[in-house]
Amino acid sequence: MTTLWGSKKTDDNNDDAASTEGPEMPRNSGEDSRREPTERDRLLPESNNRRHGRSDGYLDPDDPAVSPYNLWTVRFARGLTVLFLAISFIWWVLLFVSIFVSPPGLHTRGSGFTDFAFTTLTTGILLLSLLFFSAPSTAMRACLAVISILLLVDLILIVAFSRLRHEEGPPGMASVAWSTLMAAYCVGTDRLVTWGKHEEEERLTGRPETKRSLKEWLAVLVATLFLVIYIVIVVLITGTLILRARDSTLKMGGKRYLVDGNKYAVHLNCIGEAKPDANGNRQPTILLEAGEEPLEYDFEHWAYSAWQNGTIDRYCYWDRPGYAFSDAAPSPHSAGMCADNLAEALARKGEEGPWIVVSAGYGSLVSRVFSARHFTQVEGIMMVDPLHEDLLHRVGSPTRGFLIWAQGIISPLGIQRLGGALFKGRTREDRVYGRNAYQNGKLIKAKLQENLVAESLTKSEISNARTIQKLDTPLVIVSSGIETRKSDQWEKKQRDLTKVTDTLLSWDVVNKAPHMLWDTYDGRKVMEKRLGQLVKAAMKNRGKMSEEE
Template sequence: MTLWGSNNKDHDEQPNGDDTNMARSSEDRPTERDRLLPEQNNRRSDGYLDPDDPAVSPYNLFAVRAARGFTVLVLAISFIWWVLLFVSIFISPPGLHTRGSGFTDFAFTTLTTGLLLLSLLFFSAPSLAMRVCQSTIAVLLLVDLIIIVAVPRIRAEEGPPGIASVTWTTLMAGWCVFTDRLVAWGKKEEEERLTGRPETRRTLKQWLAVLAATIFLVIYIIITILITATLVLRSRDASLQPEGQRYSVDDGKYKVHLACIGDSPSSSNKNSSTPTATILLESAEMPLEYDLEHWAYAAWNNGTIDRYCYWDRPGYAWSDNAPSPHSAGMSADNLADALAQAGEQGPFILVSAGYGSIVSRIFSSRNYKKVSGIMLIDPLPESHLSQIGSPTRGFLLWAYGIISPLGIRRILGALFAGRTREDRVYGVDADQTGKLLKAKLQENLVAQSLTKSEISTSRSIQTPDTPLVVVSSGIETGRSEDWGRGQKEATGITENLVSWDVVNKAPHFVWETLAGRTVMEKRLGQLVKAAAKMPTLHVGES
C-alpha cells in the first residue's frame, strides 16, 4: 500500500504533460529577432556574434523583407506598363495614344524599371552615395513633372499616359530613397543587437557593389538631366505659334495644322464664273515650312499664283502624332477633314514632293471633283515603297526614336550652334524630334501594306483628264535607273501631261537650286492656266 501510495504521490506531483508542452512552446516560439541559423561556435567571449556571421542581416526585420517584396511588386507593375507602352508605339491600344511621339513616356517607364531593378540588385548594400544619387534623380523627375503639367502644349502631347508615367517614375525614385534608408537602418539595428556595435567597415565585395550601384546611378542622373533639358527646350518651342490653325481630326483624337496665304476665291473672284484654283502643298520628307513653302511664298509674291494652302501631316511640325498604324491614305483623309473645317472648298492644284506625292495622289483620287491640277516634284516611285518600308530603316527609326527624349543633338545645337525654335520645330533639327521620328516610323510600318494598296487603288480611280506636271531631279535620275523609270511612270498618272522636266544638277529637293525653282515656278504658271480651262469643276462640288 505504501509503495502504491508513494508511486501515486510521485505521479500526482508530476506536472501535466500537455501543460508543460504548451508552456515550452510558448517560451520557445521564435520572433523576428531570433537567429535564423543554428547555433555554431562563432560567438565571441562576450556573447555577441562575429560581424561576418551570415545571421547578421537586415533581412531579419519584417519591415525590410516587406519593403523588398513591395519593390518586386512595383517592378512587375512597371514592366507590364513598359510592355504596353512599347506595343503602343507600333499599334495604339485604346486610351494609350499620345499626341506626342510616345517615346517620352516610354523613356520614363524604362528609367523606372532601371531604378527598381538596381535597387533590388543592391538591396542589402545601402550607402549614402546611392541615396544622394537617387534623391537627385527624384528632384529632377519632379521638375520634369512640373514642366509637363505646366506647359499646355506638352501636357496635351503627352496626355494621360505621359503624365502617369512621369508621376510613377517620380514616386518610384522616392521609394528607392526610402528603401535604401530603411535597409541602412535595419542593418544598423541588427548589427547593434547581434554584434554589439554598428559595423563601419566594408568588405571588398561590398565596396565593389557600392561602386557599381553608384556608377549606374550617375548614368541615370545624366539621362534624367538630358530628359529635363529636352523638356525645357520643348517648353521653349511650344511658344512658337504657327500661321493658320490646328484642326481636330479623326473624331478629335489629334490635331493637324493648316494655313492659307492669299485672298479666298470667293472674295477675289466675285465677277468670275470660274474660280481661281488654290495651290495645295504637300511636303516631302521634312516639314513643308522648311523648304517648299518658301518657294510657294515667292511664287505668290511674284503673282504666279493667287493663293496657296499648306498643311503638316500628322507628326510633322505643328501637327500631333496620329495613332498607329497610320497610312498615306489616312493622312489624305485628315487633309480633307481639315480643309472642310476651314471652309476650303477648292478647286485645288496639288503640289507635292517625294513621299508627299503618294499622299497627294491618294487625295486626288478620293477628291477628284475638287482637284484641277497635279504637280509632282521628284515624286517617290511606287516601287520605292519597299525601301520606305524596309525592316532595317524601321529599326533605325525606332532606335533613334527611343533615344530622342535625351535630345542630345538638339541640346548641343541650342548651346553651341545657335539653333532656334524654328530650327527645332520645322527646320534643320526637326528630324531629331520624337514626333517626326514617330511619323516616319509609322510610314515605314505600313508602306508595303496599307499605303501600297491605297496608291494602287488611286491609279484606278484617278480622273484621266487632270492636267499633270512632273519636275524631276537630274541627280537622282542619273544615280538610279529605277528612280528614273519611276519618274517616267509618274508622267502617266493622267492622260493630260502638261510637261515633264529633268533639272540637271538639281537634288531630290529640286527647289534648293535656282534652276529648280525657276523651272518649278514656270511650270506651275502653265498648270494654273491649264487648270482654268477645266470646264466641269465648281466650288463646293463633291
Template sequence: MVSLWGTKKNGGDEQEQDEDGQRPNTSSSSTRSRDPPRQSEDTNERSSLLPQQQQRQRRGPEYLSPDDPAVSPYNLWSVRFLRAFELIFLVITFLWWVLLLVSIFVSPPKFNSRGSGFFDFAFTTLTVGNLLVGLIFFAVPSSAMSILSMATSVLLLIDMIIILAVPQIRVEEGWVGIASVVWAALIGFYNVLTNRTVKWGKAEEEERLTGRQETRRTLKEWLAIMVATVIMVVFVIIVVLMTGTLVLRSRDATVQPMGEKFLVDGDKYAVHVACVGDQTYNEDGSPKPTVLLEGGYMPVEHTFEDWVYDARQNGTIDRYCWWDRPGIAFSENAPSPHSGGMAANALSEALAIKGEEGPFILVGAGIGGIYSRIFSARNVRNIVGIMQIDALHEDLLHRVSNPGHGFILWGRGVISPLGLDRLAGTLFKGRKKEDRVYGKTSYQGGKFIKNKLQENLVADSLTKSEVHSARNIQQPDVPLVVISSGRHMKTDSEWEKKQEDLTKITDNLLAWEVVGKAPSEEVWRVKEGRDALEHWLGKLYNYGMKPKSQEQE
C-alpha cells in the same frame, strides 16, 4: 578480472563510465527526445537566431560572427515588406513599359501621345532601371545611393511640373505621359525610403546579433556600392538631359503657327493647315484654284514653300495652302499605325473644318507625291491639276519601309528625349526655336522621328495598297506635270524608269521636264528648277481656271 566499466553514484542515479572516467556518447534521437533543450524565458523570433546550445549554457552575452549569414536586415518584417512591394512595383512598371512599347507600333484606344513621341516610354524605362538597381543592390545600402536617388526624384518632380505647367506639353503628353512621369518620381522617392530603411535595419541587426554596428565592408560590398553608384550617376545625367529637353520644348511651345490647328479623327490629334492669299473668283463666279502643297521629307515651311511664295508674289498664282502631316512641324502625332490614306483623310477633314472647298492643284515632292495622289483619288471632283516634283513611285516604297532603317528610327526615337543633338545645337551652334519646330533641325525631335517610323512600318503594305487603289480611281483627264531631278536619275536607273511611269498616272500629261543640275527631291534648290516649277505651275493654274467647255476643246 578487472571490469572495464565501473559505476558512479550521483544523487541516487547510476551512470556508466568508460575506463577514462568519461561518459559514453549516448546522444541518440531517443535520448534527445527524453531530454529536450530548455528554452530561455526571453526567446523570440529575433533571439532564436542565436545558437540554441549557447542560449542554454551561456553565462554572459554571446554573439554571432559579423560574417554569419544570419546577420541580415531581412530579419525585419519592415524590410521584407519594402522589398516585396518593390518586386510588385517592378512587375507593374514592366507591364506598363511593354504596353507603351506596343503603343509605338499599334496604339490602344486613348494611348496616343499627341506630340511627345517617346517621352512616356523614356520615363517608364528609367523607372524600370531604378527598380532593378534598388532590388539588385537592396542589401547593400549606401549614402551615395540615397543622395543620387533623391537627386533623380527631385529632377523628375521638376519634369512633372514642367509638363503640367505648359499647356501645349500637357496636351501632347496626355494622361499617359503624365502618369509615367508621376510614377517615375514616386518610385524614385520610394527607393530613397527603402535605402534608408535597409540601412537602419542592417545596423539594428548587427548591434543585436554581433554586439556592435559593423563599419567595415567586404571587397564584394565595396564593388556592389561602386557599381550601384556609377549606375545612379548615369540615371541622374539622363534625367538632367531629359529636363533640359523639356525646357527646350516649353520654349518651342511659344512659336505660333501661321495658320490654324484642327482636331481630326474623332479629336484624337490636331493637324496644322495654313493658307496665303484670299480666295479669288472667275468672271462667272466660280472659285479660282488653290495650290495645295504636300511636302517631302522635311516640313513644307522649311524647304518647299518659298518658291511657291515667290510665284504668288510674281502673280503666277493667287493663292496657296499647305499642311503639316501628323508629327511634322506644328501637327501632332497620329495613333499608330498611320498610312498614307489615313493622312489623306485627316487632310480632307481639316480642310472641310476650315471651309476650304477647292478646286485644288496638288503639288507634291518626294514621298509627298504619294500622299497627294491618294488625296486626289479621294477628292476627284475638286482636283484640277497635279504636279509631281521628283516624287516617289509606289513601287519604290520598299526603300522607305526597310526594316534596318526602321530599327534605326526606333533607336533614335528611344534616345530622343535626351535631346543630345538639340541641346548641343542650342548651346554651341545658336539654334533657335524656329529651327527646332519647322526648320533645319526639326528632324531631331521625337515627334518627327515617330512620324518617319510610322511611315516606315506601313509604307510597303497599307500605303502601297492605298496608292494602287488611287491609281485606279484617279480621273484620267486631270492635267499632269512631272518635274524630275536629272542628278537623281543619272545615279539611279530604277528611279528614272519610275519617273517615266509617273507621267502615266493620268491621260493628260502637260509636260515631263528633267532639271539636269537639280538635287534629289529638291529641284527648287537651283534657279533652273525654280524657273521650271513656276512656269509649269502657272500653266496648271491657267488650265484649272478654264471652264469645262474650253478644257474639252
C-alpha cells in the same frame, strides 16, 4: 554513465551561465522556451558561436545569419519593390507596343518616346534597388534624391506648359509621376535597410558594423556608378523638356484642326484670296503637300514667292501628323489616312476648292490618294521628283525602320538638340520645322509610321488610287536630274508617273537640281513656270465645261 551525463549537463549549465554575460542575451528560462520566437530571438544555438570563436553569446559579423532580411519590415519592403518592378515592367511593355500599334487610351499626341523613356528609367532604378538591396549606402541615397528632384522638375514642366501637357497626355504625365514616386520610394527603402542592418548587427553581433568588406564596397561602387549615369540621363531629359517648352511658344500661321474623331489635331494655313477672272471664275487654290521634311522649311517659301509674283492667287498648306505644328497620329498611320486627315481639316476650315495639288517626294503618295478620292474637286496635279509606289521598299526597309526606332528611343535625351541650342545657336524655328526638325520625336515617330506600313497599307492605297484616278486631270512632273542620272530605276519610275493621267502637260528633268529641286534657282524657276501653265490649263478646262453645260 550517470557520472558522464551528469558532467555533461554541468558543462552545459556552465556554458549557459557564461552566455548570460553578453549584453541583452539573458539565459532562457522555462517560460521563455515555451513562448513563440520573435525576430529578436537568437537564430543559431550558442554552440555555433563557439565554433566561430565567439564565447560572449554574439555572432560573428560575417555570419550569414547577420542580415537585415531578419526583420519583417525589410522583407516587406523588398516584396513591395518586386511588386512595383512588375507593375513598371507591364507598363513598359504596353508603352513599347503603343509605339507600333496604339492600344485604346494609350495614344499620346506627342511622340510616345518620352513616356517610354521615363518608364525605362523607373524600371532601371527599381531593378538596381533590388540587385543591391542589402548593400545600402549614403551615396546611393544621395543619387536617388537628386534623381527624384529632377523628375519632380520634369513633372512640373509637363503640367505647367499646355503644349507639353497636350502632347504627353495622361500616359506621359502618369509615367513621369510614377518615376518620381519610385525614385523617392527607393530613397526610403535604402534608408530602411540601413536601419535594419544596424539593428540586426547590434542584436546579433553586439554593435553596428562600421567597416565594409571588399565585396560590399564593390557593390556600392557599381550601384553608385549606375545611378550617376541615371542622373546624367535625367539631366538630358530635363534639358530637352525645357527646349520643348520654349519651342511651344513659337507662333504659327493658321490653326490646328481636330481630325479622326477628335483624337489629334493637324495644322492648316491658307495664304491669299482667289480672285475671279473676266468670266467670274476664280483660280483654283494650290494645295501643298510636303516631301520628307516639314513643308515650312523651304517648299512653302517657293509657293510664297509664286504668290508674290502673281503666278497664283491663293495657296494652302498643312503639316502631316507628326510634322512641325501637327500632333502625332496613332499607329499605324498610312498615306491614305493622311489624305483623309487633310480632307477633314479642309472641311472643318470651310474650304471647298477647287484644288491643284502640288507635292514632292513621299508627299506625292498622299496627294495622289487625295486627288483620286476627291477627283471632282481636283483640277490639276503637279509632282516634284515624286516617289513611285514600286520604290516603297526604300521607305519600308526593315533596316531603315530599326534605325528610325533607335533614333526615337534616344530622342528624349536630346543630345543633338541641346548641343545645337547651346553651341550652334539653333533657334526654335530650326527645331520645329527647320534644319533640326529631324531630331524631333514627333517627326521620328511619323517616319517610323511611314516605314511600318509602306509596303502594306500605303502601297494598297496607292494602287487603288491609280485605278480610280480621273484621267483627264492635267498633270505636270518635274524631276531631279541628279537623281535620274544616279539611278536608272528612278528615271524609269519617273517616266511611269507621267502616265498617272492621260493629260500630261509637261515632264521636266532639271539638270543640276537635287531631289529637293526648290533648293536651286533653276528648280524654282521651272516649278513656278509649270505651275502657272497648270493653273491656266485648269481654268481653260473649267471654261470648256461651262460652255458644254
